[in-house]
Amino acid sequence: MATATRRGFDPLELTGEADPARRNRVLFDWICDDQDRASLYTWLQQRGNASPYPFHSRARFELDPAPLKDDHGAVSGSKVYLVWERSQIEHILQNTDTYGNLPYADIGSGGFMLGLDPDANQDLHGKQREALKAVLEPWQAETSRASLQAPCELAVREASVMALRNRHFDLADFAEQAALRFCIRLFGFSSADHALLEETLRKAYRGMNYQMLGRHFLYEPLTLPASREALGRLATRVAQLMDDYHHVARYPRWDERPNDPRSAQRTLPEGVEPLSDVGLSCPEPIIPALANYFPPRTVPPAAQPELTFQERAIVVSGTLPGIVANIQASVCIAMDYILADPKRQIRCLQALRNGNSGALQDAIKEALHLNPPAPYLPRRVRDGCNDVQLGGQTLHAGDELILLLGAGTRTAPAAGCPSGRGHWGEDRLVFGLTPGPAGASAPSPHWCPGDILARTLIEEILRQTLLLPGLGRRIDPISGDPMPLEKRWGFACERFPLVYRRDKLRAHQGLNVVMRIKSPQSEHVERIKRVIVSGAPRIEQALRNARHVHFAFFELIDNDTKLVLHTIYDGDFDDYINHFALAVDDLFDRLFPSLEGAPPLPVRDFPREFVETIRRYNVAPVADYLFSAYPRVEVPHVRANQQNGLLP
């Protein structure tokens, strides 16, 4: 049972190694592993030297953007600095004149990513940022917070239909789907945009990961082009939607009619679902709000944004990948932290049952403090800047930095710095500060536009997941170990296999056994019909006695070439079908001779083979989706109520 295990963190591997490529590899291994990364952070803090830690990057910098064939114009091996000390991180985040986030520009999205780099001429990013702030304001307002709960609950419920359809599920997928569903409403997309968003946001986020960290350790030439293409498609769709919103607001899709049940859709682009249809009353979605955005009159005319729809659309496409992925990561990291300690899990669960989310909020705060959802931020010393000193290290224009937020959160804020804690008491390096009157005077080091929105949704996803019956980590069938949260490069949450008692939320399951009829077909079809007609009373009695079958019927399909047995039953497949094998074995003994692929007969002597045959020919519903109007009511439950006269 021995498996190869990598050596854990050992600083000698770094300090005692002369080969920069080898040092790069070792560092990357540690960063990818939660435990080693924590050791690395501790080691950096205890070194007695606050200067940023340098290493040689593998990132390639193109000297010539269009090199001649066979001209290897890219160079790598430049120095990159790991900044781990809290005050230095905050200093860099606040000094945008010196430290820019230009590395993000390679992802696409028109270079807008929180718009921190002021443009020398028009300050385009500044205008975009102001517009985003303005349209988010109604959602972030105190009065909206209570009403935020409803769209969050709805998004999580909608995501759960598919994400939680089996007892084995992936929390990373569930959280991502919930965030997507939420963003579709928040931004005012059409529900048909779901597939586009899913695909483009994943590619864009991978591009972000690559720019944040991956490029310094790996060479993936296709990641950035894919990310640019994805963000381009997304921005185009958003611009189109803005135009649609703008247009239908002036020229509704049809004239007003009395008692028109679809009147809300008159002024919405095609495919966009009115929020009132799902019982929501929310502020205006972001895309139409951006389309209709005009700067307040207090802004001096010179700063009046004259943003085109394309420039406004980039605000959305540049913001969305981070929102969805950070919500997904926060949920996974917090759940990983909660499940690590059963007492913590119980504490959260019991509080949630009593309608109190305090314990859950605490757990989220603690988890994200140790592992922020976006733990690495890339920064570059701006071109044209003079040399700057940082922790005793001289940095030159063009030098790349990686801000290790996860290390920064582990160091206490400087004394007398009240802003070390954010709005709800969590570390401001995790969520940043909420923009608003209180934060206006002190610039936020790391502004998170979705702050309140994200928090409400994260909490709701975790709440609904924790309340799932029998929630636990999935066990690896090969090794027998609990399966871990899988993170790409140590931070992008890709997969978190969990398990729950699906049957306690929906007891019903479908069985659809499709078997080909033997040749000569017409004779066998007649025979099957006779067996079913003569056996019907027997089937009736056996299924009544079974007390876990709701419905059952046979169907001939594909021009009478196949026989299908449909049933809806309660509980576990093996329980059900084992019973079937013994209860109506004689019926199957008579049916199987007319069907191809039959098990050895009689069924009574080969029950296991019967079960295997049924399992083999069972066709699961498309995407395993099954609707039930009364998912937790089982046959005996109905029977007991019938006997008590409560049901006809």
Added chain:
Amino acid sequence: MKPQRLVVFPPRHNGAVGYYALRFHDAGSGRAWLNRVLSLITCLDIDAGERKGDGPQVQFGLTFKGLALLELPEPFLRTLARMSPAFAGGAALRAPYLGDSGTSAPSHWEPAFRPSHPWPDLKEAVPVHALLHVFATDQPSLDRILGDLKKTFPDPDEGRYPEPSKASKPIPRVPPEFLPLATDPSPIQRIQKGGDDYVHFGYRDGLTRVVLDGVGDRAQSAPAGASAVEAQVHNRGEFLLGHVNNGGANPWSLATAPEQMRRFFRDASFGVLRKIAQDVALFEDFVTSAAKRLQAARFNSPVSREYVKAKLCGRWPDGRAFDAGGEGPSGSYNIDFSNDSRGLACPFSAHIRRMNPRRDGNAGAPSPEAAVVHLRSRPLMRRGLPYGPEFDPNAAKKAADKDKAVAQPERGLMGLFFCASLEDQFESVMASWVERLPLGYPGPSDAKDPLAGNHLEGPGFPFPLDNATTVTLPMPAFLQTKGMVYALYLGKEGLTLLARNNWEGEDLGDEY
């Protein structure tokens, strides 16, 4: 027919009991050890009338990983994996389905039960290969047997049979590593009151008499003082592989398999070891507060703690059944729900009504559809024993008053269950009957078994006050699964075949 004794009869001695998880060093050492201790493992030739098995008793089960390590031929392993995926997958893989979540999740089990590596607190990461149970009259006797079992091999050639051709030079043989599953201050020990066995929650134990058809006289397996309890007779195939079960089928007939494979599996039984810690103080507090709450709900008509306990279990703590009114004990230990089709005397959600469905009021009704009991009884041979010191409420209170930080020694139940199908019997009982809506209960409830369910989640126990009113009592989580192992307890022939490793002369080309 020579199954291990414990599958068929309750242990003859339990003055001193030891349960151990075993880890083998290598295949050769494991087989050599098994070969040496084979005669110590108590198997009974039941057909020849062998009954008692005098002297101390040693019982031995192997996990799927243990069988694989001892080099059971591939076709045998594949047959096992196909016929019993639960056994092949191992208990930890199935645990979430049985309600083991939160503190009871496999990732929080005791190290000895944890499935595999990497566990920081284990130097070497190896799964459990086997379980060993020793039942002796007293501690010195148990120590002596254990000494025999743990003995190193004085002669390196010992136990090398039948591999002489391979052994050009002596191969060192290492005895297996023994991990005790219940040690001081919480050893396995009986709780006795007036000559009867009890469990920590204060209920009399050993009242259910499950016997195999045609095996011994029915009084043989009756516990002392319970002769009035009617035996529940089941076909052998419910507990032993290769025999016909209650449904008239023999899933392990292996009709087309080679003779050797049939012989290997015949008389074997699947065993489940489930260690459950019980917080008795929390349970007793719950009973007290429930009695007060019910008294208030019943307009202050007195409600005793015994009454609450009786309703939770389905029979009075001393084992007696409810009387016709459902308010007091009857004179009988036999359970019959004939006059209780609405669950007013014994609630539908009560422990025994879930775990061992018996005749209900409609069983004799003209239409079988009127019955609400399970059609398929899923019998289990229960051989559980309590572990840890008996709960003393006064001592616990004193300790709590004096210093709240003083931890009580752990106590609970070392559950041991035997059946012929883990999936169809043990897992069905746990996953459906214990953890889900009780059959027949008409209300909107997904209550769990009050004494065996995981109450970390769930709405509580629906307590029927009268025909129309139910009070739901919230249940604290007083149980915690500390670990679980699925093992195969081979019969004499299977053990011999495995120890001798002599599979030649047979075409074992495929699974069956």
